Amino acid sequence: MNRINIDDVDLNLFKVFEALAEEGGASRAAIRLNMTQSAVSAALRRLREVFSDALFVRTGRGLAPTSRAKELKPIVSEALDRCRQSLAIASPEATSFHGRSISVGMSDDFEIALGRQLIETVARMAPGVRLIYRQTHSQIVSDALANQEMDLAVFAGAFAGRGLRHQLIGEGSYACLIDATQHKKRRTLSVDEFTSRAHVLVSSGGVVGIVDEVLAAIGKRRTVIASTTHFASLPHLLKGTKAVATIPEHAAVAISRMTGLALLPCPIDLPKYPVAMGWRSNAMRDAAIVRVHAAIVGCFEASVLRLLGGDER
Structure with missing residues (x-):
C-alpha cells in the first residue's frame, strides 16, 4: 500500500x-x-x-x-x-462563535432542570454557539469524554481518567412527585404512606434504586410497579394514579412547575450526592468551551440561590 x-x-x-x-x-x-x-x-x-x-x-x-x-x-x-484552539490563541477575546457546536453530556434530569437556562446563558456569553445535548451518566461519562463524543459533561458523582479533569459544581438531594388530585392536600407523606403507595423508579438498571437501599436498612420495602430510564416520561406515568416517584430534587422542582404534579419532601433520609462537571484536560484552550464551562457553573450557582430563596419565603 x-x-x-x-x-x-x-x-x-x-x-x-x-x-x-x-x-x-x-x-x-x-x-x-x-x-x-x-x-x-x-x-x-x-x-x-x-x-x-x-x-x-x-x-x-x-x-x-x-x-x-x-x-x-x-x-x-x-x-x-x-x-480551533490555535485560532483561539490568535483571537483570545472572541466575541462571536458562529458555526461552533459544543456538545454537553448530561442525563435528562439536568437537561429538564437547567437545559433552557443554559441555552439562554450561552447565547449571552458565547453568541453563535450551538449546544448539543447528549445523554450520559457517571458510568460512561469518562469514556465518552475521552472518545470525543462530548466536550463537557455534567453528572452525579466523580470519575478518574487519563487526560480528563473534573470539578464539583453542586450537591444534589431528592424529592417526591405525586399527582396532586390523588393526594389529600397534605404537604408530607409519612414513611408508612410512602411505602404503601406504588412506586415508579427512574434507573438505568431498572431494578434497585437508592430508595430501596435506605428502606432495606430500616427494615422496610416498597413496591415498584414500573421503571423507566427517562425522567421526562414521569408526568405521563404518574398522572391519574396514586403512584409516587422519588427523583433528584432539581428535576422534581422543574417537573412540578411544568406539569402541576405535587412536590413533596422525601419521608426517608436519603444521602446527598455530589454533582460534577468533566472535560478533557486540553479543552480549556478553546475559548468557546471555556465560555460554555463558565455558563454551566453560573447556571448551577443561580439555581441553588433561587431554590434557597424560595425556601425562605
Missing part, C-alpha cells in the same frame, strides 16, 4: 468527516457545513479513497459509521479541536 502524504490531502475533508460522523447523513452534514449535498458526497468519495474504507454505510436512518470510522472519529475530532 502506498503511503499517503499529507500534502496530497485536502484538510477540509476532515471537517466533512466529523460532520458526517456527528450528523449521520450527507444532507444534514451539508446543511451544517453550508455546502451542497453533492459536494459532501464528493468529499466522502475522496475520504474513502484516502482511508481505503467505506467509512459510512447507508441504513434506513441515514449513514452509519464503519469500524474504521469509529476508530478515526476521536483522532479527527481531537485534531480539529487543536486547530
Whole structure:
C-alpha cells in the first residue's frame, strides 16, 4: 500500500468527516457545513479513497459509521479541536462563535432542570454557539469524554481518567412527585404512606434504586410497579394514579412547575450526592468551551440561590 502524504490531502475533508460522523447523513452534514449535498458526497468519495474504507454505510436512518470510522472519529475530532484552539490563541477575546457546536453530556434530569437556562446563558456569553445535548451518566461519562463524543459533561458523582479533569459544581438531594388530585392536600407523606403507595423508579438498571437501599436498612420495602430510564416520561406515568416517584430534587422542582404534579419532601433520609462537571484536560484552550464551562457553573450557582430563596419565603 502506498503511503499517503499529507500534502496530497485536502484538510477540509476532515471537517466533512466529523460532520458526517456527528450528523449521520450527507444532507444534514451539508446543511451544517453550508455546502451542497453533492459536494459532501464528493468529499466522502475522496475520504474513502484516502482511508481505503467505506467509512459510512447507508441504513434506513441515514449513514452509519464503519469500524474504521469509529476508530478515526476521536483522532479527527481531537485534531480539529487543536486547530480551533490555535485560532483561539490568535483571537483570545472572541466575541462571536458562529458555526461552533459544543456538545454537553448530561442525563435528562439536568437537561429538564437547567437545559433552557443554559441555552439562554450561552447565547449571552458565547453568541453563535450551538449546544448539543447528549445523554450520559457517571458510568460512561469518562469514556465518552475521552472518545470525543462530548466536550463537557455534567453528572452525579466523580470519575478518574487519563487526560480528563473534573470539578464539583453542586450537591444534589431528592424529592417526591405525586399527582396532586390523588393526594389529600397534605404537604408530607409519612414513611408508612410512602411505602404503601406504588412506586415508579427512574434507573438505568431498572431494578434497585437508592430508595430501596435506605428502606432495606430500616427494615422496610416498597413496591415498584414500573421503571423507566427517562425522567421526562414521569408526568405521563404518574398522572391519574396514586403512584409516587422519588427523583433528584432539581428535576422534581422543574417537573412540578411544568406539569402541576405535587412536590413533596422525601419521608426517608436519603444521602446527598455530589454533582460534577468533566472535560478533557486540553479543552480549556478553546475559548468557546471555556465560555460554555463558565455558563454551566453560573447556571448551577443561580439555581441553588433561587431554590434557597424560595425556601425562605
